[in-house]
Amino acid sequence: MPDLDSGNLVQTADIHRRWLTFFGERGHTVVPSASLVSDDPSLLFTVAGMVPFIPYLTGVVPAPYPRATSVQKCIRTNDIEEVGKTPRHGTFFQMNGNFSFGDYFKEGAIGYAWELLTTPEGQGGLGFDEKDLWVTVYEEDDEARALWKKVAGLSDDRIQNLGKDSNYWSTGQPGPAGPCSEIFFDRGPAYGADGGPATDDDRYVEIWNLVFMQYAIQNVRSKVDFDIVGELPKKNIDTGMGMERVAFIKQGVDNMYEIDQVRPVLDAAVALSGKKYGADHGDDVRFRVIADHVRSGLMLMTDGVTPGNEGRGYILRRLLRRAIRSMRLLGVDAPSFAELFDASRVAMRDAYPDVEENWERTSRLALGEEETFLSTLASGTTILDTAVAEAKKIGAGTLPGDTTFLLHDTFGFPIDLTLEIAEEAGLTVDRDAFDKLMLEQRTRAKTDAKAKKGAIADLAIYSDLRSLGETVFTGYDTLETETKVLGILVDGQPVTKATAGQVAEVILAESSLYAESGGQAADQGRIVGNGFDLEVIDVQRPVKGLISHTVRVTSGEVAVDAAATSVVDPVYRHAASQAHSATHLVHAALRQTLGSEAHQSGSYNKAGYMRLDFSWNQALSPDTRSEIEEIANNAVRDNLEVTTRILSLDEAKAAGAMALFGEKYGDTVRMVDIGGPWSRELCAGIHVRSSAEVGIVNLVSESSVGSTNRRVEALVGLDAFRDLTAERAIVAQLTSSLKTPREQLPERITSLVEQLKAAEKKIAAFEAQKLSGRVPALVENATRVGAYLAVVEDLGEVASADELRSLATSVRERLGSDASVVALAARVGDKPAVIVATNPAARDAGAKAGALAKQAAATLGGGGGGKDDLAQGGGSDVTAIGAALTGITDALRG
Incomplete structure (x- = not known):
C-alpha cells in the first residue's frame, strides 16, 4: 500500500484542492459544499453533486454566475447492502463537479476534463496516462464522439456507444434532459476481460460523467421512453468526478475503503477485533462496512443530523447500528465508537475543518447511540433466546417470521444477527415470512413517500415567476405593503384569476407576510385589493427567493397584475414574535444552566407557544427546569434590547453568533442579539424590540425525543398567563374543597393518596376473600x-x-x-x-x-x-x- 502520509497527490484532500484550483483558475465560481441535508423537499439528503444547482440548471432560479465548481458531500443509501462487497459502493462520497449555465458546452466540458485528467501532477493535474482512459458516448451523439477525437485525440476504438439506459440523463419528469459522456479508467487485465467499459465494469471504473443538458422532454413514460420536444434556449453542463474512485486509483489500492480518508477507521476496527484484514472475505466485508458507515455517520452528524426513528435520523441510526452489528460479528461486544469515530475525525478534518469544530457534539451523539443500541441488543437477545427456547420445546426447527420481524422492526435487532444466533442454536429462520413482512412495510413506506412527494408542487411551475425577480420581504419594518399580483396558481397550474370560494397560491412582488422558516410558523393575515379580499392560509418559500401565499378567496375576484396590499394580523404577529424571542431566551438559559453542550437541534414557535429540542442525554430535574425558567424570565424582567445586524457569515461567527445545526446560511446573514452577547444567534425570524415584550415564559413540558435529545415546551405571553390563571383556579378549588391552606396542599394530597391506597388494598383483600x-x-x-x-x-x-x-x-x-x-x-x-x-x-x-x-x-x-x-x-x-x-x-x- 502507498504511503498515505507522504503529502503526495495520493492524499484525497489534495485531489480536492487541485480540482477547485483548476476550475477556479478557469473562471468558475468556487461554491462551498452544501449541507448533506438537502434543500430539495423531495430529497432527504444531497444525493449528487448537481443537487444544489438544480434550480439553476432547470431555469427555475436565474443562475448567479455563468460557471461554477464544487466538491459536494453526498449520501446515498439505496445500495446499502452492496457496501463492502464492491470496490466503489459507499454511502458517503464526494462528487467533484463543474457546471456551466448557458456558458460553455460540450467542447469546453470535454476539454476541461481531458486537460485536468492528463496534465502531469507536477503541473497541477491528476497525471493519468492517456492510454488508460476510455470514453463512452450516447449512441446518437455524433457531436460528442467527434469532439472526443478532436480535443483528446482518441481513436474510434477507445470511444464506445451506449444506449439511453446508461448514457442519457433526465430527472424522470418533463423538463431538461440530454446525452451523457463517461470517462473510464482501465485497471488492467488482472481485474477482468479486455474490451472497454461495455465489457466489464469491474476492470473499467467510471471516474467522470459529463451531462450535456440540451433538450426539453415531455410525456415521460419511463427512463428510456419519452418525447424530445425541442432544444433548450440555454444549454447547460453538469459534470461529476467521483473523488473516492479517483483516490483509490491514484493511491494504488483496490477499493475506496482503503483510501487515506477511510482506511484509518478500518485499521482501528482491525486492532479492536484482533482479526486480520485480507484473511477472510466475510470479515473483510464487515471491516469495510464499519469504515464506510462510521465515516458517513461522522459527516451526517457534523451537518446536524441526529439519530432518530424517522427520516434522516432513521437512516443515520441504521448506519450506526449496522456498524455496531458488524463489530459484534467480528467478535467485539464492547463499545468501540470512541476509537472508530476518533480515527475518522483525524482522517476527515483536513478536507472538512467543521468535523473538528463540531467534534464534541458528534462524539457525544455517537457514543450515546452506541450505548443505547448495545442495550437494545441485550434486550433483543433476551427475547430471541426465549423464542429459541420455545421453538426447541415444541420441537420446531424454525423461528417464526413474525418473531424475527418484531425483533427487527420494534427493537432494531438486525436480521443478520438473528440468523447467526438461530444458527448457533441449530435453528433456521422463516425468511420467506420475514421477507414478506419487510416487503409489506417497504410498500407502505413507498406509498407514503410517493403520496408525500405528490403533495409537493412541481417546482418548474415557479420558473417564470421567479424569473421576474425575488419577492421583497418588507415584514421586518411594516405590517402592510402595497404591491402587485405577479402570478396565481390553482391546483398547481398558472391561471389569470381566482374567484370567491377558490383556494389559490398568490405570488406578490413584495410582501409583509412572513413565510414559514427557521422554526417560525407563517404569519396570519389578508391580501386585499380593489374588489377582492383574500384570507391567507399559509406562506411558504417554494424556491429560493420566491414567497408564495396560499389563500382562500373570501370575496370578489383577484387577477394577475392587480394592485394589492399584504396585511399582517398584528395580534398574531406580536404573539408570534414573543414566542420566537422566547425561544432564544430559553436557549441561552439552557446553555447557561447546562453548558455549551446543550446545543439547539430544532425548534418550532407560533403565537403563544414555543418548543426547543436540544442535545442532552438525560431528563432535567425539577430544580433544573425551574432554574432555566427563572433565567429566561429574569431576562424578560431586565428589558434587554433586541437588535439585528446584517453581516457576512464569517463576521457573525467571529462575533460569537451561533449557527444552528440543520440551518443553512448564505454568505450574508442576519444576526439577532438579545442583551448584546447574552443571546447572539443567526436568525431570519421576527422578534420583539425588547425582551420585556415577551411577557411571561412558562415551561410546561420537558421530554425525550431520542437517546441524545430532549425537548422543552413553553407557553409565552398571554397564553402563559392564561395557563397560570387556570392553575391558580385549580389550586383555589382544592384549598376550598380540602379546607387546607395552599402551602399545605402537597402534604394533604399525599396523605389522602396514601389513605386511598390503603383503602383499595383492604377492599382488594375483602374481594379476594369473597372470591376464594x-x-x-x-x-x-x-x-x-x-x-x-x-x-x-x-x-x-x-x-x-x-x-x-x-x-x-x-x-x-x-x-x-x-x-x-x-x-x-x-x-x-x-x-x-x-x-x-x-x-x-x-x-x-x-x-x-x-x-x-x-x-x-x-x-x-x-x-x-x-x-x-x-x-x-x-x-x-x-x-x-x-x-x-x-x-x-x-x-x-x-
Missing part, C-alpha cells in the same frame, strides 16, 4: 363432560380478569388429578372475558386451554389464546357468554 369463598361451590358443581371433569360457569360480574384467572387456577388445584378443565366467564366492566385452565391429565387427553379460549373468544366477537395450561379470551358481546361456554362444553364432549 366461591371456590368450594364451584368445585362441588363440577360435572363429567366427555372424558373430563369440568367446571364451566358464568360468574356474572367480576372486578378484573386477574380475579377470574386466580379463581380458575384455584378451582383447578382443588379438582385433583383427574383430567380436569375449568372454564369461567364473566363481565369485566362492559366487556366479556373467559379464562380456561387445564391440568396435566387433561392436556394429555387432548384438552388445550389456548385452543378452547380462542374458540370462546371468537364467539364473543374478539380474540384470545395462550398456553396449553392457562389461556384467556375476550370480546365485545356480553350476550354471547352463554354460547361461548356451550361451545367449550361441546368441544370437550367431542
Whole structure:
C-alpha cells in the first residue's frame, strides 16, 4: 500500500484542492459544499453533486454566475447492502463537479476534463496516462464522439456507444434532459476481460460523467421512453468526478475503503477485533462496512443530523447500528465508537475543518447511540433466546417470521444477527415470512413517500415567476405593503384569476407576510385589493427567493397584475414574535444552566407557544427546569434590547453568533442579539424590540425525543398567563374543597393518596376473600363432560380478569388429578372475558386451554389464546357468554 502520509497527490484532500484550483483558475465560481441535508423537499439528503444547482440548471432560479465548481458531500443509501462487497459502493462520497449555465458546452466540458485528467501532477493535474482512459458516448451523439477525437485525440476504438439506459440523463419528469459522456479508467487485465467499459465494469471504473443538458422532454413514460420536444434556449453542463474512485486509483489500492480518508477507521476496527484484514472475505466485508458507515455517520452528524426513528435520523441510526452489528460479528461486544469515530475525525478534518469544530457534539451523539443500541441488543437477545427456547420445546426447527420481524422492526435487532444466533442454536429462520413482512412495510413506506412527494408542487411551475425577480420581504419594518399580483396558481397550474370560494397560491412582488422558516410558523393575515379580499392560509418559500401565499378567496375576484396590499394580523404577529424571542431566551438559559453542550437541534414557535429540542442525554430535574425558567424570565424582567445586524457569515461567527445545526446560511446573514452577547444567534425570524415584550415564559413540558435529545415546551405571553390563571383556579378549588391552606396542599394530597391506597388494598383483600369463598361451590358443581371433569360457569360480574384467572387456577388445584378443565366467564366492566385452565391429565387427553379460549373468544366477537395450561379470551358481546361456554362444553364432549 502507498504511503498515505507522504503529502503526495495520493492524499484525497489534495485531489480536492487541485480540482477547485483548476476550475477556479478557469473562471468558475468556487461554491462551498452544501449541507448533506438537502434543500430539495423531495430529497432527504444531497444525493449528487448537481443537487444544489438544480434550480439553476432547470431555469427555475436565474443562475448567479455563468460557471461554477464544487466538491459536494453526498449520501446515498439505496445500495446499502452492496457496501463492502464492491470496490466503489459507499454511502458517503464526494462528487467533484463543474457546471456551466448557458456558458460553455460540450467542447469546453470535454476539454476541461481531458486537460485536468492528463496534465502531469507536477503541473497541477491528476497525471493519468492517456492510454488508460476510455470514453463512452450516447449512441446518437455524433457531436460528442467527434469532439472526443478532436480535443483528446482518441481513436474510434477507445470511444464506445451506449444506449439511453446508461448514457442519457433526465430527472424522470418533463423538463431538461440530454446525452451523457463517461470517462473510464482501465485497471488492467488482472481485474477482468479486455474490451472497454461495455465489457466489464469491474476492470473499467467510471471516474467522470459529463451531462450535456440540451433538450426539453415531455410525456415521460419511463427512463428510456419519452418525447424530445425541442432544444433548450440555454444549454447547460453538469459534470461529476467521483473523488473516492479517483483516490483509490491514484493511491494504488483496490477499493475506496482503503483510501487515506477511510482506511484509518478500518485499521482501528482491525486492532479492536484482533482479526486480520485480507484473511477472510466475510470479515473483510464487515471491516469495510464499519469504515464506510462510521465515516458517513461522522459527516451526517457534523451537518446536524441526529439519530432518530424517522427520516434522516432513521437512516443515520441504521448506519450506526449496522456498524455496531458488524463489530459484534467480528467478535467485539464492547463499545468501540470512541476509537472508530476518533480515527475518522483525524482522517476527515483536513478536507472538512467543521468535523473538528463540531467534534464534541458528534462524539457525544455517537457514543450515546452506541450505548443505547448495545442495550437494545441485550434486550433483543433476551427475547430471541426465549423464542429459541420455545421453538426447541415444541420441537420446531424454525423461528417464526413474525418473531424475527418484531425483533427487527420494534427493537432494531438486525436480521443478520438473528440468523447467526438461530444458527448457533441449530435453528433456521422463516425468511420467506420475514421477507414478506419487510416487503409489506417497504410498500407502505413507498406509498407514503410517493403520496408525500405528490403533495409537493412541481417546482418548474415557479420558473417564470421567479424569473421576474425575488419577492421583497418588507415584514421586518411594516405590517402592510402595497404591491402587485405577479402570478396565481390553482391546483398547481398558472391561471389569470381566482374567484370567491377558490383556494389559490398568490405570488406578490413584495410582501409583509412572513413565510414559514427557521422554526417560525407563517404569519396570519389578508391580501386585499380593489374588489377582492383574500384570507391567507399559509406562506411558504417554494424556491429560493420566491414567497408564495396560499389563500382562500373570501370575496370578489383577484387577477394577475392587480394592485394589492399584504396585511399582517398584528395580534398574531406580536404573539408570534414573543414566542420566537422566547425561544432564544430559553436557549441561552439552557446553555447557561447546562453548558455549551446543550446545543439547539430544532425548534418550532407560533403565537403563544414555543418548543426547543436540544442535545442532552438525560431528563432535567425539577430544580433544573425551574432554574432555566427563572433565567429566561429574569431576562424578560431586565428589558434587554433586541437588535439585528446584517453581516457576512464569517463576521457573525467571529462575533460569537451561533449557527444552528440543520440551518443553512448564505454568505450574508442576519444576526439577532438579545442583551448584546447574552443571546447572539443567526436568525431570519421576527422578534420583539425588547425582551420585556415577551411577557411571561412558562415551561410546561420537558421530554425525550431520542437517546441524545430532549425537548422543552413553553407557553409565552398571554397564553402563559392564561395557563397560570387556570392553575391558580385549580389550586383555589382544592384549598376550598380540602379546607387546607395552599402551602399545605402537597402534604394533604399525599396523605389522602396514601389513605386511598390503603383503602383499595383492604377492599382488594375483602374481594379476594369473597372470591376464594366461591371456590368450594364451584368445585362441588363440577360435572363429567366427555372424558373430563369440568367446571364451566358464568360468574356474572367480576372486578378484573386477574380475579377470574386466580379463581380458575384455584378451582383447578382443588379438582385433583383427574383430567380436569375449568372454564369461567364473566363481565369485566362492559366487556366479556373467559379464562380456561387445564391440568396435566387433561392436556394429555387432548384438552388445550389456548385452543378452547380462542374458540370462546371468537364467539364473543374478539380474540384470545395462550398456553396449553392457562389461556384467556375476550370480546365485545356480553350476550354471547352463554354460547361461548356451550361451545367449550361441546368441544370437550367431542
